[in-house]
Amino acid sequence: MAGSFITFEGGEGAGKSTQIERLKSRLERLSHPVLVTREPGGSPRAEQIRSFILEGQAKQFGPFAEALLFAAARIDHLDKTIEPALRRGTHVLSDRFADSTRAYQGSLGNVDSGLIDGLERVALKGTRPDLTFILDLPAEVGLSRAGQRRASKGEGVDRFEQEDLSFHQxxxxxxxxxARSSPRRCAVINADRSADEVEEAVWAIIGERLPRLTTNPARPLDVA
Known part of the structure; x- marks a missing residue:
């Protein structure tokens, strides 16, 4: 059986990486094979493109050029990492995917939605997440969290974190x-609360949408 593809989206500081690691741990405790990946990146060539984008080198070429670069990275990510894992039955958890391009370059960069649709058709080749979590919280809270995280790790501000508050709002x-346009795929989670509370909300949605992930695959449920 093919693995499930789950993506996490949201603004800066929403806690995506934290929740991905927590979901990974829960699934592994149930003996599910899990792969964690990210975008941009997730494969050697895509990681090279990631560095170019997040260092701000692509910004001078405009949002459409950035969208093209994200699509190029996504093609390699899918070919080399995501699709092979899904085929061998591994569940894939990705920190961002195509929705980020639609939000950042499409909605905020004013790249025509038809162009974004075309890029998705070429890059995704029919591969879509089974479930997407939108971790939602006020932009001010997210930016504060992101700043604290950077300070603790001694990191600088990346291409998108340096945008002003109105951008993040x-x-x-x-x-x-x-999320409103794809309610069957997307689930909005209130991320303006403790990590434990968000984790339980994520797990509850997993139980509703992908119940097979809440049981040990080596111990199938008895059929009456």
Whole structure:
């Protein structure tokens, strides 16, 4: 059986990486094979493109050029990492995917939605997440969290974190709009609370949408 593909989206500081690691741990405790990946990146060539984008070198070429670079990275990510894992029955958890391009470059960069649709058709080749979590919280809270994280790790501000507050407020609305347009795939989670509370909310959605992941695959449920 093919693995499930789950993505996590949201603004800066929403806690995506934390929740991905927590979900990974829960699934592994149930003996599910799990692969954690990220975008941009997730494969050697895609990681090279990631560095170019997040260092701000692509910004001078405009949002459409950034969207093209994200699509190029996504093609390699899918070919080399995501699709092979899904085929061998591994569940894939990705920190960002195509929705981020639609939100950042599409909604905020004003790249025509038809162009974004075309890039998705070429890059995804029919591969879509089974479930997407939109971790939602006020932009001010997310930026504060992101700043604290950077300070603790001694990291600098990347290409997108350096944008002003209005950018991040608009980004939040862009993700919520994506969730409204794809309610069967997307689940909005209130991320403005403790990590433990968010984790339980994520797990509850997993139980509703992908119940096979809440049981040990080596111990199938008895059929009456």
């Amino acid at each position: 608009s980004l939040r609305q862009a993700f919520l709009a994506i």
